[in-house]
Amino acid sequence: MSALEVAAEAATAPAPLSLAERALLQFEVEQFLYAEAALLDARRYRDWLALIAEDIHYWMPIRRTVTNSDIEREFTKVGDMAFFDDDRAMLEMRVKKLEAGSAWSEDPPSRSRHFVSNVRILDVAGDEITLEAAFHLYRTRLNTEVDSWIGRRTDVLRREGESFRIARRHLFLDQTLIRATNMSTLF
Amino acid sequence: MSALEVAAEAATAPAPLSLAERALLQFEVEQFLYAEAALLDARRYRDWLALIAEDIHYWMPIRRTVTNSDIEREFTKVGDMAFFDDDRAMLEMRVKKLEAGSAWSEDPPSRSRHFVSNVRILDVAGDEITLEAAFHLYRTRLNTEVDSWIGRRTDVLRREGESFRIARRHLFLDQTLIRATNMSTLF
Amino acid sequence: MSALEVAAEAATAPAPLSLAERALLQFEVEQFLYAEAALLDARRYRDWLALIAEDIHYWMPIRRTVTNSDIEREFTKVGDMAFFDDDRAMLEMRVKKLEAGSAWSEDPPSRSRHFVSNVRILDVAGDEITLEAAFHLYRTRLNTEVDSWIGRRTDVLRREGESFRIARRHLFLDQTLIRATNMSTLF
Amino acid sequence: MTLRCGGRMQMADGATGVEQGWDRASILALFDAEAGWLDRRVLSDQALYQLELERIFARGWNFMCHDSQIPNVGDYFINYIGEDQVICVRGEDGEVNVLLNTCRHRGNALCRAEQGAAKSFVCSYHGWNYALDGKLIGVPGQSSYFHGDLDRSQLGLVKAAQVDSYLGFWFATMAPDAPSLHDYLGDVGRTGIGMICSYGDVEVIDGIQKNVIDCNWKIAVDNLFDWYHVMYSHASAGSAGIFKPAEILHPNNQLVMLGEYGHAISGPGLPSERQTQIDLMSDEERIEASRSAPANSQRIRPRLGAELMGASGVRSMGHPNIFPNLWITLGGMQVCLRLPRGPSKTELWWFTIVPKDAPASYRKVAVWTAIHLFGPGGLLEQDDGENWSQSTRASVGFSSRQLGQTLKMGLGHDRVTVDEHGQRFIDTRINEHAQRWLYRSWTEWMAARDWAELRARHSPAPEGAV
Amino acid sequence: MTLRCGGRMQMADGATGVEQGWDRASILALFDAEAGWLDRRVLSDQALYQLELERIFARGWNFMCHDSQIPNVGDYFINYIGEDQVICVRGEDGEVNVLLNTCRHRGNALCRAEQGAAKSFVCSYHGWNYALDGKLIGVPGQSSYFHGDLDRSQLGLVKAAQVDSYLGFWFATMAPDAPSLHDYLGDVGRTGIGMICSYGDVEVIDGIQKNVIDCNWKIAVDNLFDWYHVMYSHASAGSAGIFKPAEILHPNNQLVMLGEYGHAISGPGLPSERQTQIDLMSDEERIEASRSAPANSQRIRPRLGAELMGASGVRSMGHPNIFPNLWITLGGMQVCLRLPRGPSKTELWWFTIVPKDAPASYRKVAVWTAIHLFGPGGLLEQDDGENWSQSTRASVGFSSRQLGQTLKMGLGHDRVTVDEHGQRFIDTRINEHAQRWLYRSWTEWMAARDWAELRARHSPAPEGAV
Amino acid sequence: MTLRCGGRMQMADGATGVEQGWDRASILALFDAEAGWLDRRVLSDQALYQLELERIFARGWNFMCHDSQIPNVGDYFINYIGEDQVICVRGEDGEVNVLLNTCRHRGNALCRAEQGAAKSFVCSYHGWNYALDGKLIGVPGQSSYFHGDLDRSQLGLVKAAQVDSYLGFWFATMAPDAPSLHDYLGDVGRTGIGMICSYGDVEVIDGIQKNVIDCNWKIAVDNLFDWYHVMYSHASAGSAGIFKPAEILHPNNQLVMLGEYGHAISGPGLPSERQTQIDLMSDEERIEASRSAPANSQRIRPRLGAELMGASGVRSMGHPNIFPNLWITLGGMQVCLRLPRGPSKTELWWFTIVPKDAPASYRKVAVWTAIHLFGPGGLLEQDDGENWSQSTRASVGFSSRQLGQTLKMGLGHDRVTVDEHGQRFIDTRINEHAQRWLYRSWTEWMAARDWAELRARHSPAPEGAV
Numbered sequence A, B, C: 001m002s003a004l005e006v007a008a009e010a011a012t013a014p015a016p017l018s019l020a021e022r023a024l025l026q027f028e029v030e031q032f033l034y035a036e037a038a039l040l041d042a043r044r045y046r047d048w049l050a051l052i053a054e055d056i057h058y059w060m061p062i063r064r065t066v067t068n069s070d071i072e073r074e075f076t077k078v079g080d081m082a083f084f085d086d087d088r089a090m091l092e093m094r095v096k097k098l099e100a101g102s103a104w105s106e107d108p109p110s111r112s113r114h115f116v117s118n119v120r121i122l123d124v125a126g127d128e129i130t131l132e133a134a135f136h137l138y139r140t141r142l143n144t145e146v147d148s149w150i151g152r153r154t155d156v157l158r159r160e161g162e163s164f165r166i167a168r169r170h171l172f173l174d175q176t177l178i179r180a181t182n183m184s185t186l187f
Numbered sequence D, E, F: 001m002t003l004r005c006g007g008r009m010q011m012a013d014g015a016t017g018v019e020q021g022w023d024r025a026s027i028l029a030l031f032d033a034e035a036g037w038l039d040r041r042v043l044s045d046q047a048l049y050q051l052e053l054e055r056i057f058a059r060g061w062n063f064m065c066h067d068s069q070i071p072n073v074g075d076y077f078i079n080y081i082g083e084d085q086v087i088c089v090r091g092e093d094g095e096v097n098v099l100l101n102t103c104r105h106r107g108n109a110l111c112r113a114e115q116g117a118a119k120s121f122v123c124s125y126h127g128w129n130y131a132l133d134g135k136l137i138g139v140p141g142q143s144s145y146f147h148g149d150l151d152r153s154q155l156g157l158v159k160a161a162q163v164d165s166y167l168g169f170w171f172a173t174m175a176p177d178a179p180s181l182h183d184y185l186g187d188v189g190r191t192g193i194g195m196i197c198s199y200g201d202v203e204v205i206d207g208i209q210k211n212v213i214d215c216n217w218k219i220a221v222d223n224l225f226d227w228y229h230v231m232y233s234h235a236s237a238g239s240a241g242i243f244k245p246a247e248i249l250h251p252n253n254q255l256v257m258l259g260e261y262g263h264a265i266s267g268p269g270l271p272s273e274r275q276t277q278i279d280l281m282s283d284e285e286r287i288e289a290s291r292s293a294p295a296n297s298q299r300i301r302p303r304l305g306a307e308l309m310g311a312s313g314v315r316s317m318g319h320p321n322i323f324p325n326l327w328i329t330l331g332g333m334q335v336c337l338r339l340p341r342g343p344s345k346t347e348l349w350w351f352t353i354v355p356k357d358a359p360a361s362y363r364k365v366a367v368w369t370a371i372h373l374f375g376p377g378g379l380l381e382q383d384d385g386e387n388w389s390q391s392t393r394a395s396v397g398f399s400s401r402q403l404g405q406t407l408k409m410g411l412g413h414d415r416v417t418v419d420e421h422g423q424r425f426i427d428t429r430i431n432e433h434a435q436r437w438l439y440r441s442w443t444e445w446m447a448a449r450d451w452a453e454l455r456a457r458h459s460p461a462p463e464g465a466v
């Protein structure tokens, strides 16, 4: 792959858009992602659910430490085991659990901070935007627990009026051993 | 709250501006915030002070681990105890202390890195812009000390000519127990 | 330095450009940096090399804990010792090593995540753009090793057709003692 | 190969929990089976933990992997015996070898991946090359630098003293004098593994979830027998709708089996009358009924179930634990290993298992269930970790660690029944029999200096009143 | 409830600092009061630290909270006795209960918030329910699963052996045979708390600052008596203008009080002549004068001051410490707890206190002062932490830990005066009397196996030459 | 100043590796020199590590810095003796003082920078002021608060017991009875340092790379003698082209020198015939030849080389180690210190050195070579760390730590030759003589209670067959 091709791939993927159009789309998308993150960090789970498309695939496969020769097995495949493999009903169930007065493991509630970085729009097809970002979900609990989950994610956003809904979120964690008691926080 | 409302809140708050105007404002604001952060990281405290409005409220309340039923007491209120509750005079005093030849606890000086992420302009009213961001202040000292302070902040920037001054900075840390010897670094 | 001057320095450096032009340039540059980071995180080292200018200076001096009175010696100078002081041939050698079937220390390979934040374009001169950013390179290895390298970097990008090449990358780490087994990951 | 014998420091009179050694009497006093009282220091004492690595983990049979994870010659899976890392690899002869993952030259780890396939194991330090059975087959410079006099036959990878499998589940022990796997498992252990295989040969689905909890491994084992916490701990999971407590719990139909050396099964059990009805169904009907609701606790097992689990064991809808740390759950659809990482740290590894011939639809539901109930993101499992870590933490403080845990539920109220085939079980309500058995066995393992002593002095599986 | 008696390992001759036990003689030798020499290992030795948790923290009276923090029935505040977490809760009877925060079933923590209000404490693991006084009032399945035979009366939350308050400040001890709080505090302790309440009833302002410093807790206690470091350590705070050293220090007017069991007060003191003038002012005049400058060290206390602090104690503008770890500062406007978290880790908790009837303006200044002088962001406090952590660190290295600390200032140069009411005090210059008293008392606490021995063998408050 | 004598706990019979003390016999048994067998616990045992700090690091001569790093009065560089931090400072008299970096008052660290220049050392806590030779020259309030009776002469900074330099390289020891630096280094140590200075006076280039590896310090020392791993470990660096193994390795021309107290040199050596040719060249020719390829292992040293390294030593193209932890590499162009930070943590400090009069072009190549071969970003060094950390880790697990390391290469196959000047060396192939010598010496250091015993009982440098 030549430098030009790489650069082309990197910088010009959604070809038909002008630079200015792409910049504005980037702005819209980033603002949406930040607002979405803020809802989670503010524990407004119901409001967050409103941003989730009916057909969402919310998925975090398991990563493994493998050799280079085995690198295609680094992540589990769709249909095999995963940390998350949720549809909308499942996400609703997660929110319902968080809202239940009896979710002892989230009472006192966790404190989360979702950092969304390096956002790149990879594709615009009809009303769907595919993007990639680096994420850092920082969570503290009680006075002593500190967790950081870091990785890459690909989202599909679907334009709906003035805003978007999230139609896909695939989360690729960097860690292979989860160094946390649980993952009770939404990503 | 419907998805539309959330999206509306998220994406269209400063209503009268066009998307392009909002994108440009976002650019200006982010560049200002990054430049400000760079001044602190370069230990140019005097220059940083020049960005501070006369009437700034620089405030970091205390966060507590509380149950859901008590969640409105998660942060202390203005007027109660806090980690920072500074006006401009107090910030000047902090800078003066850092500049004093005798600030032993900052000699050797700390090394800081201010990450400003997820910037969202929440309101534009007259010459004042209210924004929210996620912050990560990373500090190292000597060869062994490493601190990370992570949270959310809301700033008010006031336009002054080609630039801004900071008229408010409210810092909402995620940690409830400060895992550091001190907070001698400006946020 | 007055507030105005600071602001001016911060916000108007590449003077001849309009705000909109600067915003578009910022978008282009950020997208390039994110795409570049994604290549490294995807272990596409050859493709990454294609983004490197022939005359690159890829340099990470050694930082020391020094007193305020000695602060100009905080970083080693060009020509003295450093962690990286590479030209393109050297970077090619690094990539060659990573590609060698026998790079045992990178087999299983590391997992990296490059966070590029607070990007500021400091200068535009001809086809060269000088920028500064905060970086966080997060690396995990095996099931237990976690490293974070955080600091500031200045890049020079040179426009080449629709994309850029990296003509300079100077990395200023915050840590003085490297808390890692090695730095086998590209920054 | 002979391991150097590691004796233990004599206990100084009045030594503190933090520094002391432990003699037989003081170990046995850690659990009072008659009173249902457990000394909290079992969760936090550093010396006890070191002793566990030696007397429980190195000496017991540890679960390694399932046949299906390493189907081909050279396929390997990394696991642990206590804190010793081992390679479980399919040898040239098709057998599974369990090898300490440490080069005999300078000790470097041979394998650093979690799984993979190898022709042989080459050390990344100096290139010593070991065959899949651990034999040292290549030493660079053997003739030139070593002058040909390195005795390679003495320098193979250390093999587990015994390796064996039951129904495709491989186990290993570092103790040459341990009983055979068959005898070690006994009826209860075999019933537990039988539960997994009641619908025929199984395979492990790709992807082992692994996470770390700041708790002692035993509080996690205690919890698997604990059907008492379900209603309260998991109330929010219930109200969210992920499971229906009433369909699962059956508080008054609990079946407990206690096996020699600490194995146990505890949890809901079908009433014998119900089993009698099932016995009249054809295998096809049973499988059909089971597969329609794989997460459901109504285990309508085919005939094979009773063969593997026994006429009484087959009634179990509960949780077997193969002592020390292999939990079988979801009626055999998952197993979870609890690997010790210090007195207050445990790794949890989740394996998801389906019958080889299960239809895609079943497989899909199985994966869905496994992901959404258990593992760090599972709606049930989320609730457990902090209870365990906080319980572990409360065994550290000076005053708190003077206290005991209370394990009195059902104590003295039940009887062990022996069925016509000699299988022992307890039909009762929700109870703590299995936990008491766990800790009673644990003290006996810990107090015994070697297998001879453990064999001679351990409690037989209970009979009569319990 | 009886705590299991924890004896100590006998000291092996020539044992290393890292592993050894400590006998009476070796503990007493850690501080040479005559020479003003302190063995550095008191800051880093792990065995000494474990012994501190037992012999200092579990045995002494620990500050819990102030009345105003938990005004209503069910209000609670979490604190620690050493490393044992306790719930301080207002009971149905209005009294404060101090309960070990650990369920008697499996040990789980009942409360996980730092503060709050509860009707009762329900355990998140199995739902055992404890009343505000710790009584076990609810056990799910008590009749069904436990067959009604669980003796709940034996399974309440463990209460501190003694709980009592003085002027609204609650303290607790795990030692049933400890002296009463009144006797424990003695004149010096009561004077210290009296300082806080000299202007009448007080309340704690919402918001306890908490941070962790990598230092031994004792170097932080030493520092509170240390008016010697102010000029140098805090020079930059002075030059920034946050405080005026000259107005605060009064190096030649220092008042020291040394109390039984290790309490002490040290720092500037009004000359008696100045106090005589104040005694002539009306309460109104005094309060007016004080409130105009609350951070100012000129303490012009109303009559109540002398009542609570004594005729001599009222002159103190210094720092009381209630042994072991409660510092009273800013003339009573703040207290700071130093909670041990290992030999080289200490949590600092800052409480800010104002008279209940203080006008808003005073309150505002008090909060401003507290935030900007102390706590992790305070301009004074910023300077201290690294000195403490570096001093602690220098007690670890093999050669450095052979050294001592030097505590010789004023040694042998002063006399204890007894006033007409029997109150003892030392009028002198800047000195290290209080630090020497701290460590002398500390060795006595550490060497005594129980309260009987501590009572019998501890030094009485000094008389005559010091 | 006298350090308090720290004896060692008697070894309890059968004590475990984790808690036990170590007596002479058990220490000597850790390495079997005849069998080339090393007990893995030397890499992980906490008690052995503590003993190393005392018996190896405090007692041996530790490299401090080079003359050129602190050229002017007041220039200082911070280093360590074991885990004790020391200030190496150029005194008023031009000599280098080595001072424990801890104030004699409360122990605070005087210097917190890694390097710098000072007129005197003022403590940031209370302002005690120490001269560059450690004398306590200023105490605030000495007359007023201390009443003039503080004996400052007893309270200077603690100086290393002996400080001396060889060819500009400064060393220090805490042991007053250690041999002189000259005697300590012996022929082998002096040869090693001589290698650095063969081209004349040198200077250290600005910038010491420092990083931490999770390994025991000894595995890193073992590795520097290890020319066996180069082909395999560094294969990818070779194939990337950063070095040409064939030009460097010379597997059949290895020169080994073993020096009293554990020093050694190992690696390629010029055949004597080649050296004879070189001896015929002029110094100018030799320097010209060397400088054209500074990274090249062909060391064509000027006459000075043979003066400093001896007629046989000058042939070395290998790696000297000054016992315990100073590695000389790249033919003297770099030295690397390995500082212990616990049994499984080591700091690596890289110093890059060039002749003072080297032309800019040489200097440039030297820096390029140093950066790109060694240090955490170096293409060679990258490959080593994980092998060391994994080897260290494999000395922890219960079963793995029962094993040994194998150090048998060349054992019994070689002879020590003594040249006409009395210099001893071994001409051989790739081997493990130096590593065996390292561990043999290490056990002797560890077993000896004091220098008298070490002097009396250590092995002399080997003669004859090895």
Ligand code: FES
Pocket: D103, D104, D105, D106, D107, D108, D123, D124, D125, D126, D127, D128
């Ligand atoms: S350590 Fe494995 S070959 Fe040397």
Ligand code: FES
Pocket: E103, E104, E105, E106, E107, E108, E123, E124, E125, E126, E127, E128
């Ligand atoms: S642990 Fe509290 S109810 Fe079981």
Ligand code: FES
Pocket: F103, F104, F105, F106, F107, F108, F123, F124, F125, F126, F127, F128
């Ligand atoms: S500790 Fe150095 S002057 Fe007090």
Ligand SMILES: [Fe+3]
Pocket: D223, D229, D230, D233, D234, D380, D381, D384
């Ligand atoms: Fe559970």
Ligand SMILES: [Fe+3]
Pocket: E223, E229, E230, E233, E234, E380, E381, E384
């Ligand atoms: Fe202070």
Ligand SMILES: [Fe+3]
Pocket: F223, F229, F230, F233, F234, F380, F381, F384
């Ligand atoms: Fe190497």
